[in-house]
Amino acid sequence: DQPWCHNGCENSPSFWPSLPNSQCGGVRQSPINIDTNQLTFDPSLRNLTFSDITNPHSIKFLTNNGHTVSCVLEGLMEVRGGGLPHGYTAVMMHFHWGGDSLCHPGSEHTVDSVRYPMEIHLVTLKEGLTMEQAKTDPERIAVFGFFIDVTGDQWHVESWRTLTSYLLNITEKGSSVDIVQPLSISDLLGSVDLTKFYRYQGSLTTPTCDEVVVWTVFEEPIKLRRDIVERFPKTLKYRNIYRPVQRLNGRPVYASPG
Ligand code: SG4
Ligand code: ZN
Numbered sequence: 563d564q565p566w567c568h569n570g571c572e573n574s575p576s577f578w579p580s581l582p583n584s585q586c587g588g589v590r591q592s593p594i595n596i597d598t599n600q601l602t603f604d605p606s607l608r609n610l611t612f613s614d615i616t617n618p619h620s621i622k623f624l625t626n627n628g629h630t631v632s633c634v635l636e637g638l639m640e641v642r643g644g645g646l647p648h649g650y651t652a653v654m655m656h657f658h659w660g661g662d663s664l665c666h667p668g669s670e671h672t673v674d675s676v677r678y679p680m681e682i683h684l685v686t687l688k689e690g691l692t693m694e695q696a697k698t699d700p701e702r703i704a705v706f707g708f709f710i711d712v713t714g715d716q717w718h719v720e721s722w723r724t725l726t727s728y729l730l731n732i733t734e735k736g737s738s739v740d741i742v743q744p745l746s747i748s749d750l751l752g753s754v755d756l757t758k759f760y761r762y763q764g765s766l767t768t769p770t771c772d773e774v775v776v777w778t779v780f781e782e783p784i785k786l787r788r789d790i791v792e793r794f795p796k797t798l799k800y801r802n803i804y805r806p807v808q809r810l811n812g813r814p815v816y817a818s819p820g
Pocket of ligand 1: 627629630632654656683685705765766767768
């Protein structure tokens with residue numbers, strides 16, 4: 563695999579389309595700007611359910627994979643309903659963030675051209691498939707994006723303090739750390755309204771940008787303290803790890819009835 567980056571190397575995003583086997587120059591790319599004046603309300607986007615989301619052992623370790631912090635999810639979290647074409651099983655989670663001051667927010671999706679401080683991606687696979695098979699079907703991956711904001715009330719800061727305290731142990735590319743405290747996905751999401759979301763057909767946001775993703779982006783952000791968000795760029799040294807927004811090329815963006 564040829565090296566690529568978000569910034570500060572030869573293969574930054576404008577060069578991704580010319581990488582080997584790349585779909586990055588395609589017509590259904592992600593992320594996008596979500597224009598709330600151009601949404602199509604879709605009453606079938608109901609009853610989205612996440613099973614096992616409170617499993618306290620889902621987040622067992624964190625890895626610095628050279629592009630972000632990620633973790634393979636343990637347990638059997640299944641996502642169904644919400645207008646998804648199949649059931650999907652959660653496989654991993656990772657983060658996108660900005661600069662070490664919040665003047666440089668780092669979400670991938672934007673809403674009415676506003677970028678949030680961070681975005682979490684919960685990556686799920688169509689049930690019964692491996693990651694390798696998942697690369698060829700246009701709906702074989704579903705990614706769930708959650709924005710993080712730093713304004714207003716703050717929730718569940720304790721779980722985020724726990725998670726981010728481990729970042730110091732993975733400053734080296736390729737390093738991992740075990741998390742000893744029980745930590746669930748819902749500990750991190752807090753009380754985000756899972757009935758209100760946007761839906762569109764897109765791609766992975768990193769090379770090779772495979773056009774196989776059903777995207778769900780939740781409207782309501784997770785609200786955290788500024789110092790928690792700033793721990794990511796300050797500790798990991800990766801800055802502004804998001805891809806610029808891509809053209810819609812006529813794709814509809816649907817909104818759930820909420
Ligand atoms: C990050 O580079 C992750 O580390 C990748 O995970 C992930 O690839 C990639 O982002 C693209 O995912 O939700 N942003 S995204 O579209 O999940 C996949 C791994 O390389 C396939 C494991
Ligand atoms: Zn991502």
